[in-house]
Amino acid sequence: MNTADLTLPKTELEWRLPSRGRVGMSALIAAEAAIFTIFVVAYLFYVGKSLSGPTPRDVLSPPFFYTFCLLSSSLTIHFASRSLRRWSFRSFGAWWLVTITLGAIFLYGTASEWHRLIYRDGLTISTNLFGTTYYSLVGLHGFHVVVGLACLGTVMVFTLFGAVKQEHAERIDVLSLYWHFVDAVWIVVFTVVYVIGR
């Protein structure tokens, strides 16, 4: 076949496709959700199967305040990206900072709970099945908060240097998708660890 006549026609078509950032982040979230599912299943499977103490009922109390902080950070990050679309960089920076602070407070909550469990109650990852599943599931979520905070922090640095512009709104949205996911997972973890597991 002669290829000379195979020059393909140029486009005049109205053609829209989804944004690769959103699709890519959604796919990543699907993968992360699958990882969390396995840890949640392990947690539920081992509830009440520990051969020795301490048990969840003895040592865990629901961290309502820190949960409130993390969940409200979803709202503040939404306000931040809305501000960016409205050209108000000052208000974007402020909301972004509030989001980071709320995330950091949550992380402090996890850290202090772990400190208390380890030093007061003597519960470590190798103590019993409760310790194994508790630290791995809450730790996995905490790890995601740390990664999220690192990303949010990077954006904060760029904001302080005035490098975040309105054209970055799309990327900020993609990042906030991840943050919403981290928050949503906490609802599941909270339910499993502090409600069902107790």
Next chain:
Amino acid sequence: MSTESIAWPSTTGESRSFVDHLHEWITTVDHKRLGILYIVYALVFLVIGGVEATVMRIQLIRPHNDFVSPQVFNRMFTMHGTTMIFFVAMPILFGFANYLIPLMIGARDMAFPRLNAFGFWMTAFGGLLLYFSLVGANGLYGAGNAPDVGWFAYAPLTSQTFSVGHSTDFWTLALLVSGFGSIGTAINIVATVLCLRCPGMTLAKMPLFAWLNLVMAGLVILAVSPLTAAQVMLLLDRYLGAHFFDTQAGGSAVIWMHFFWIFGHPEVYVLVLPAFAFASEIIPVFSRKAIFGYPVMVGATVAIGFISMSVWAHHMFTVGMGANVNTFFVISTMAIAVPTGIKIFNWLATMWGGKIEFKTPMLFCIAFLFQFLIAGLTGVMMSAAPFDWQLGNSYFVVAHFHYVIVGGILFTLFAAFYYWFPKMSGKMYSETLGKLHFWLFLIGFHLTFDFMHIPGLLGMPRRIYTYEPGRGWDTWNSIVTIGVFFQAAGILVFLGNLLWSYYRGKDAGSDPWDAWTLEWSTNSPPPAYNFHLIPTVKSRRPLWDLKHPDDPDWKYE
């Protein structure tokens, strides 16, 4: 050749040093180069994994053989399985997906080129890590040893107590690392297929290759992630004294089986969907007909994707899960044969009444159709739990899944190599050597894997390093081993053909098969930016439309 005189940048002359070339390949983010890196990397591991298989078969050629020790035999089957699945099959299929998807959907690159490079190098280092265990597993003093826990590494064999040293750590870390790479690549494929299609290419006009790889990538995302989670748990058990799979502390060995097979069974479909993708592109071209029943093919693919997530425990019938669970997995496993059967009928209907050209790629595809049918039939046999109780963990199972992976996947892979080699290299392969490869490999395959069913039916368990004479297994095992040498000869002819054609082959031109998808509209090999102008398509066979303006496809679709 083509009228488009645009080739690689003119700076790519002979004057460039080897280091420059190396630097170019190592730092590349071009989907075609990464695709070729994946493929070449996988071919190296194919030879390594093949040698491991050959060692096992030589050991089993006669009873009471002592070619290798039992310890070495254990390492061989572990390394063979792990290598072939994670460092041959997955990378080679990712390689073809990487190379072909942007070309087929009229894009200039993948959606995330750097993520693409990241995925490849993670996979590459995962493979190196696995083989570094040979020297590093005992901590670098003296000789190390390779992992020997089997490719699905059942607990509690993997605990510190039973697996001293670091061989199991190398196994789990290698899979963890390459798993991250696979998930990254899968995300990239999803984003590319959904977001970078050229104007006019709606989902219903995509080549089936893109559809099948999209579903494959979705399965990787949902199936490899559980494996990653399970590997993290295993590492926690081994390093921090956690108790996930520690039965002494109330942990469960069975839950590892569940977690592994939640990955392990969809993994089979991760491997076979790209094989279907190759067949769905090659069979129509060499039958000179459009694919039969395109919407049904897409529907069947998506159905396979869904059902494959709910069949994993058919690997565990012998564990004793209870009647209700067994029944569920028997039914779901039998159900997945339906969409797969639909596909076989569609390929047959594509060939029916066509003007079939028996070129090498088509020969491999036809063999695939027969062999995959038989593999599917033994699969349906074993999906019945009582039958599985009898034959679970026997050579019948080994024969069955090698029929799928070699007879199904590897055969279509060879077809894909011959079909797209002219596009990737710009050179035509030798048809004579190609046919020689086909017949050698076909004979070897059937000698090995047809006859492997029989010792399985006669009760020969898998993973034994030797056996007593006089159980009726001797002759069958000898025949099976003889087949291996035919296959090895076929592989050597194949590699020789690739090398010879690359250096000495005739120029192939941009469209040697008179094919219909977009990759054949650009130069061979394609320039770095793929297309001079981004094309617009109106039907599933854009090149047919161009070649036959009087009778284009879009009038009928």
